[in-house]
Amino acid sequence: MAATILIVLAAVIVVLLVVLTRFLRTQAGGTARVFSVLAMGALPALWLMAMLVYADSEMKKVSFCTSCHEMYAHGNSLEVDDDESLVASHYRNNRVDRKKACYTCHTNPGFLGYLDAKMRGMHDVRVHYFGRAPEELELVEPYRNAVCLKCHGKAENFLEGDGHQYPETLIDDLRAEEVSCLECHDVGHILED
Amino acid sequence: MVSPFQLLPSGPDAAARVLRRGALSQVAGVFVLSVALFTKMPLILVVVIPLGGLLIALGFLAWLWAVIWAESG
Numbered sequence: 001m002a003a004t005i006l007i008v009l010a011a012v013i014v015v016l017l018v019v020l021t022r023f024l025r026t027q028a029g030g031t032a033r034v035f036s037v038l039a040m041g042a043l044p045a046l047w048l049m050a051m052l053v054y055a056d057s058e059m060k061k062v063s064f065c066t067s068c069h070e071m072y073a074h075g076n077s078l079e080v081d082d083d084e085s086l087v088a089s090h091y092r093n094n095r096v097d098r099k100k101a102c103y104t105c106h107t108n109p110g111f112l113g114y115l116d117a118k119m120r121g122m123h124d125v126r127v128h129y130f131g132r133a134p135e136e137l138e139l140v141e142p143y144r145n146a147v148c149l150k151c152h153g154k155a156e157n158f159l160e161g162d163g164h165q166y167p168e169t170l171i172d173d174l175r176a177e178e179v180s181c182l183e184c185h186d187v188g189h190i191l192e193d
Numbered sequence: 194m195v196s197p198f199q200l201l202p203s204g205p206d207a208a209a210r211v212l213r214r215g216a217l218s219q220v221a222g223v224f225v226l227s228v229a230l231f232t233k234m235p236l237i238l239v240v241v242i243p244l245g246g247l248l249i250a251l252g253f254l255a256w257l258w259a260v261i262w263a264e265s266g
Contacts, residue, residue, distance in 0.1 A: 017217075021213045040253065044252065048222075048250075063233070067235065125235045
């Protein structure tokens with residue numbers, strides 16, 4: 001639906017711009033200038049912003065991430081029938097947006113986290129097309145608790161659950177990233193050949 | 194000393210010329226960026242999104258220049 005609207009809007013903009021160029025062969029006065037506000041100012045700017053939002057949304061999808069062969073196994077691990085896997089239990093139980101599961105769990109919170117994810121994505125594209133990905137993929141940095149806490153941080157089962165009460169400072173330590181969530185919840189992707 | 198702005202063409206004919214070229218740049222930008230609606234190949238998206246955005250932005254700058262500066266010449 002969004003793509004259709006954007007295509008129609010693109011066609012409208014192209015028609016207006018072509019009409020404007022014809023207009024400008026005969027005059028560059030008031031009417032042409034007023035027309036140009038719409039044809040060259042408002043509509044292209046609006047369409048450009050909409051396209052950037054659309055493209056950004058598409059590039060957050062699981063289907064986009066798993067379009068590269070290096071990610072096939074990780075994509076398949078989303079559907080593994082094993083609740084011990086953090087990945088599969090979150091995906092299969094709809095604990096994350098299924099369309100954007102990869103992005104949700106592999107992006108640090110905040111705008112800087114978003115920028116960092118984009119830069120890492122660009123790096124991965126470069127390696128995929130012009131380099132060679134390692135046989136075994138690893139995280140470039142330790143998995144941050146902040147990613148878990150952006151959803152779980154205020155949840156009752158996190159704050160009051162038995163597993164997080166000992167030692168008493170555990171929740172504070174988790175928030176301060178002094179202890180990793182993955183020390184106990186250590187099964188991520190279950191990769192199958 | 195001559196200001197660099199005085200070296201730029203100005204006047205109604207220059208405004209029309211700049212607007213036409215800016216419009217063509219935006220047409221090209223729309224076509225290039227529209228490719229992103231039909232493919233999800235990462236390499237293509239990485240190329241067409243910045244290129245299309247740049248062409249549209251250049252056209253916008255041309256429009257801005259024409260309506261603000263060129264007419265005053």
